[in-house]
Amino acid sequence: MTPQDASDAHDNRWSDLGRPPLNGAALRRALVREDGLWADVEVVQRTGSTNTDLAGLVTKENVDEGAVLVAEEQNAGRGRLDRRWTAPARSGLFFSVVLKPTGVPVERWGWLPLLTGVAVAAALARTAGVDTALKWPNDLLVTVDGEERKVGGILAERAGADAVVVGIGINVTLRAEELPVPGAGSLALAGATTTDRDTVLRAVLRSLEEWYGRWRDVSGDPVASGLQEAYTAACATLGRAVRAELPGGRSIVGEAVAVDGDGRIVIATEDGVQEPVGAGDVVHLRAV
Structure with missing residues (x-):
């Protein structure tokens, strides 16, 4: 194969028949409604980071x-703490959405990545049949061969005065030999009943629309919306011995006992x- 042939194969959307391209027109027809949250769905072949764009x-x-x-495909995807995601x-779903939670006090906007985690976990369990837990604040965990693995993550960033861009990455068909790190996983490796990315993306966006609407309708109240209860129920960090690595180099070791x-x-x-820890990296020190 010549270098040009290799480049053409990489750019060909059908170069891997087990990973068909997303159907942007069908996604727009299914998700964009006059009375709905989603205003437009654009699918691009490749970019650095959907959040940055x-x-x-x-x-x-x-x-x-x-x-x-x-x-x-993303070649400069970012996670929390500026970690790279490739x-x-x-092989997965890599997408970002614009949310403008008018009517919600800014001090409650910190719930958005947790809300997104709840919505994604619910969608994956319902659509792909994969039990999905949440590692505080926004890692998505599944079980592969009896081990807890990270299948995805969420990154929320302020954009301008009134908007938040929420990025979501989910490994869908990633194979064992393609895992970037030992602790990674994918829906396929977790035994998903479907790895059709169109189906999974529709389910995730519909679940996010539902949870976001419920939260926004009560001015972002995490109790009245049921968000705090749902996150607590799905959070695999609670009840674990953890180490919280905080900004400035300080760390705390103890048991995660609540989400406030x-x-x-x-x-x-x-x-x-x-x-209470609101920023930093939490490491699980032992299994449940």
């Missing part, structure tokens, strides 16, 4: 709420102190 559009062009950008073309009204994980230390 959408945030730029929001800042420059004041993109409407409900814009959805999906990439068949995967083969069409601000969406923070509360850690009970050996000194009897309960400390």
